[in-house]
Amino acid sequence: MLDTIMPFVWAFLVGGAICVLGQLMFDVLKLTPAHTMVTLVVIGAILDGIGWYDPLIKFAGAGVTVPITSFGNSLTHGALTELRMSGFNGLFSGVYHYTSAGITAAIVFSFFAALLVRPKG
């Protein structure tokens, strides 16, 4: 029973904590949303570079795959995986490997949404 629940508890706690970090960047450091998201993405990329993101995923699941830091992680992950498999070329060809689905979904859904609805103000 506890085994089933714990992943949810950690997802909630860790995901919430990353958002609190973002909120502090908004309110204390007075960063704009763009600056905050950029910082978090870069942090995600670096964490994967030092090999810390994968253990975080095993531990907190959606708590670290849902926040935008995960985007940075996936981009780095793609580059590093391709680097290992194809060498130097992989640095260029692998970056979007794992993020392709997310980017495609965001573009496609946003496009059709814009065709279908008007802003509400």
Next chain:
Amino acid sequence: MKLGKQTWLFQEPPVIISRAAVVGPDEGEGPLGKDFDIIHDDPFVGEKSWEKAERKLLEEAALLAVQKADMSIDQVDLFIGGDLLNQIISATFASRTFGIPYLGVFGACSTSMESLALAALTVSTKFADYALAGTSSHNSTAERQFRYPTEYGSQKPPTAQNTATGAGAALVARKGQGPRITCATIGKIVDMGITDPFNMGAAMAPAAADTIKTHLADRGVSPGFYDLIVTGDLGAVGSTMVRELFAHSGVPIEETTYDDCGLLLYDREKQQVFAGGSGCACSAAVTYGHLLKRMEQGELKRILVVATGSLQSPLTIQQKESIPGIAHAVALEYGGGQ
């Protein structure tokens, strides 16, 4: 004639012979709702874009003001107008509809009194018999241009203000029944180094204080001369700052009632407007809808309306410039015949 350093004294005060204020749903739900001529439920005002909606509001206000004077638009000699948008497209495209001579002005949220002062000037110098001053703003056009897409989920701080959706217009003539424009003080740009575009109140307050101080000195009166001194859209934060500035420079503002259109327009408890209203329509709608009504009802005899503008653009903010402010003041009187 010129009075003191920055003030125009109209020895034969021009008259606001009619005016109109048109607003959107949030403004209609505010405490001044019943003072506006038209309240729109639909923020698109039946148009296809936010910009077209804003333009429609300005056209409505201007044409209604003219209609209320039993005149037609082609009897008006000059339209002086402006708004917040790039190339002041609301004023320009509304003028296309009017088909009369047009002078476009940009003063951000100080446009209402800037255009009214100029209308009074052209009428009193007999370069126009009838001059129409008008301005508009729209919450969504302002958000789109200055901040973020309207559906974007950003969290506004408590210093932010809510751009008013609406328009106000006033028809000025040399003779007639209505509030009289006795003088106007043209503001100069004041920049005390505030850089936060979400705290325009603090950026504009120095300009407001500067113009008010100069006006009182030029006219040789103290605040008690007026029943009400009202700023355009300093909001909660800006009005606090302007009071501080009055205290620091020894202006006895307590002799009169000081208020702010941005605080009058909305009920800050019930409506999510943060520090209060802003936008060209804020001072225009409140003045032309509410304040002039109070004058005609005899409650206010002499008021000073000080419209305030913050003159940044998204580009200047990104280029790390601070925010310059400006404030234009118009003194209005009513009562005791022509």
Next chain:
Amino acid sequence: MSSAAKKRFSLTPKEYQSLAKKREPARPILQNCIRAFLSGGVICLIGQAISTLFQTYAGMTQEQAGLPTIVILILLSVILTSLGVYDKIAQWAGAGSAVPVTGFANSMASAAIEHRSEGIVLGIATRMFKLAGAVVVFGTVSAFVVAVVHWIIGTGGQS
């Protein structure tokens, strides 16, 4: 600035700025953090639930389930943005709605929807990445740099 302008109202610009800072209503930091924690946590919880569903009923591994999870969250975000609800949630949730990938999708959908009035090509398509572009650019550049560092020091990637 002329010397006459330097000390207006017997305050220098610097003095005015610190006075303005003092008089500024403070942001309710604690309240905002609690709200961000709760809303962000809930969004991740929803993600965890979706992922678990895919693992249980579609036989995917945790890694494989990540993909449909992200796509579904993005879809939900675009729907809420289209309904005009996401920005209302965001005023309450703050970073709790901006930090998850739903915030990224909202930034794209809101820009696309807003700029429809400028046409499909020059409006929707050109402006879609107005806010998200920075994230994509910095993400790509930092991933590339990290990978280059690995390549140079010879740790050569990971599994």
